[in-house]
Amino acid sequence: MEASPEYAVQMHGIVKTFGAFTALDHVDLDVKKQTVHAILGENGAGKTTLMNILYGLYQADEGEIFMGGQKVNITNPTEAIKHGIGMVHQHFMLVENFTVTENIILGDEVCGAAGVLDMARARKEVMALVDEYGFDVDPDAKIQDISVGMQQRVEILKALYRGAEVLILDEPTAVLTPQEIEKLIEIMHDLVSKGKTIIIITHKLKEIMQSADECSIIRRGVYMGTVDVHQSNETELASKMVGRNVNLTVDKTPAHPGETVLSIRDLTVKDERGIEQVRGLNLDIRAGEIVGIAGIDGNGQQELVDAITNIVRAESGSIKVNGEEIINTTPRNTFLKKVATIPSDRHRWGLVLPFTVSENTALERHADDEFGEGLTLDYDKMRAYTTKLIEQFDIRPAGSEDERMNGLSGGNQQKAIIARMVTSVPNLLIAFQPTRGLDVGAIEFVHKTLIAERDRGAAILLISFELDEVMDVSDTIAVIYHGQITGTFAQGTVDENQLGLLMAGGEMR
Numbered sequence: 001m002e003a004s005p006e007y008a009v010q011m012h013g014i015v016k017t018f019g020a021f022t023a024l025d026h027v028d029l030d031v032k033k034q035t036v037h038a039i040l041g042e043n044g045a046g047k048t049t050l051m052n053i054l055y056g057l058y059q060a061d062e063g064e065i066f067m068g069g070q071k072v073n074i075t076n077p078t079e080a081i082k083h084g085i086g087m088v089h090q091h092f093m094l095v096e097n098f099t100v101t102e103n104i105i106l107g108d109e110v111c112g113a114a115g116v117l118d119m120a121r122a123r124k125e126v127m128a129l130v131d132e133y134g135f136d137v138d139p140d141a142k143i144q145d146i147s148v149g150m151q152q153r154v155e156i157l158k159a160l161y162r163g164a165e166v167l168i169l170d171e172p173t174a175v176l177t178p179q180e181i182e183k184l185i186e187i188m189h190d191l192v193s194k195g196k197t198i199i200i201i202t203h204k205l206k207e208i209m210q211s212a213d214e215c216s217i218i219r220r221g222v223y224m225g226t227v228d229v230h231q232s233n234e235t236e237l238a239s240k241m242v243g244r245n246v247n248l249t250v251d252k253t254p255a256h257p258g259e260t261v262l263s264i265r266d267l268t269v270k271d272e273r274g275i276e277q278v279r280g281l282n283l284d285i286r287a288g289e290i291v292g293i294a295g296i297d298g299n300g301q302q303e304l305v306d307a308i309t310n311i312v313r314a315e316s317g318s319i320k321v322n323g324e325e326i327i328n329t330t331p332r333n334t335f336l337k338k339v340a341t342i343p344s345d346r347h348r349w350g351l352v353l354p355f356t357v358s359e360n361t362a363l364e365r366h367a368d369d370e371f372g373e374g375l376t377l378d379y380d381k382m383r384a385y386t387t388k389l390i391e392q393f394d395i396r397p398a399g400s401e402d403e404r405m406n407g408l409s410g411g412n413q414q415k416a417i418i419a420r421m422v423t424s425v426p427n428l429l430i431a432f433q434p435t436r437g438l439d440v441g442a443i444e445f446v447h448k449t450l451i452a453e454r455d456r457g458a459a460i461l462l463i464s465f466e467l468d469e470v471m472d473v474s475d476t477i478a479v480i481y482h483g484q485i486t487g488t489f490a491q492g493t494v495d496e497n498q499l500g501l502l503m504a505g506g507e508m509r
């Protein structure tokens with residue numbers, strides 16, 4: 001496509017390599033002025049890299065950038081800002097104990113006559129921006145005291161304060177509640193009506209449908225084309241993203257719950273700083289039932305899992321598995337009660353990366369004497385067992401039992417963990433963010449496995465920060481807020497707005 005003034009940004013033939021790895025292979029992006037343009041791609045597709053190049057954080061090996069039809073050369077963020085480009089990163093870069101105003105002007109201070117920082121003037125300018133865009137932000141509040149959605153608005157204000165005409169938002173909805181997402185989409189549309197251009201990076205199809213005019217798709221560093229969102233649908237976008245047809249709906253039959261497997265009463269758990277993160281929590285899960293915990297990260301989910309698995313000591317309460325008390329015993333004891341965990345951070349807890357697939361598969365099971373006695377391991381037995389799992393769970397590459405774990409993709413590493421957990425035939429399966437960072441195909445596999453385990457009769461505790469996942473997979477949805485379960489619903493009896501309200505600490509009318 002020719003460089004033309006009707007485009008706010010055009011990136012043509014962008015190539016970026018990291019060592020021997022090609023992250024972007026001749027990628028094009030043409031963003032029309034005054035539109036919301038989405039960049040869609042799976043994890044690791046190269047979305048952030050492309051935007052980091054536009055923002056001057058990385059230099060492209062090849063390719064050209066045009067703004068309004070003019071070729072530009074952006075070698076650092078200061079130049080990007082001069083060209084009217086602003087970027088809100090995935091992880092906010094605000095100073096916690098500074099006020100909103102201080103954060104907005106930080107690095108761009110308004111100076112008075114003698115080079116003294118003119119706070120009063122800065123505050124007035126910030127207020128004017130807040131008014132102009134109708135942001136609900138208190139300029140004098142400290143960052144640590146405001147919600148995540150609010151912090152994000154401060155980041156946006158910070159970019160606008162520096163004169164941004166093109167605003168890049170990198171996965172902006174990952175940390176937001178449904179209500180905050182709705183508000184952000186409103187803000188995006190308002191900014192566009194006031195002349196701005198927005199580039200939003202995401203892998204969430206629903207949000208693209210709700211917010212974007214056009215969508216460019218990148219698959220493993222290769223540009224797959226741009227579609228008019230108004231003429232498209234989620235299924236088309238998904239298949240363009242992954243390169244095959246995917247089933248976006250979770251297929252399952254109604255649950256037939258049996259006896260209670262997990263029963264938690266008045267559980268209180270403190271974190272390492274001594275602050276109560278779980279505060280008198282009650283929860284029951286029956287055999288053949290998936291209970292999904294809906295909540296924003298940091299509301300006690302980690303501490304709940306750590307207490308059940310006996311990684312931390314609880315302050316008080318009771319955790320029973322099949323009627324037996326396990327609170328404040330040992331991880332080994334939890335394991336012996338046939339509780340298996342798919343951890344949220346597979347690198348920290350799930351896998352030993354420098355070990356082979358086969359060694360990893362045998363982890364936790366060596367004490368069963370299955371692979372040898374005492375401290376010696378029967379490697380042949382272990383390998384045969386792993387070969388079977390690799391086949392059964394379609395872990396790729398096939399025949400990879402002697403490959404080191406760190407040579408496998410995230411999705412296949414997760415399959416290896418799930419294979420290990422599922423073959424232990426657990427009574428209770430805890431899935432903590434089981435699909436984090438996985439691509440659509442692997443997500444489909446994880447969900448199917450959870451449902452198959454349920455149908456076998458296991459009790460499933462699903463904890464996820466993706467509300468859609470909780471709503472789609474769970475038979476029962478429990479909202480966690482501030483370390484307590486604040487509502488429990490059968491699937492289909494509650495909508496995402498109601499859940500979002502509870503997740504934010506509100507009450508349902």
Ligand SMILES: Nc1ncnc2c1ncn2[C@@H]1O[C@H](COP(=O)(O)OP(=O)(O)O)[C@@H](O)[C@H]1O
Nearest residue numbers: 018021023041042043044045046047048049050
């Ligand atoms: N600084 C870097 N050094 C080496 N590899 C990188 C670097 N930044 C990104 N990558 C790699 O480039 C690929 C694309 O990453 P990224 O742009 O962050 O993907 P996305 O934002 O689409 O999830 C990934 O495989 C990632 O590991």
Ligand SMILES: [Mg+2]
Nearest residue numbers: 047048049170
């Ligand atoms: Mg990214």
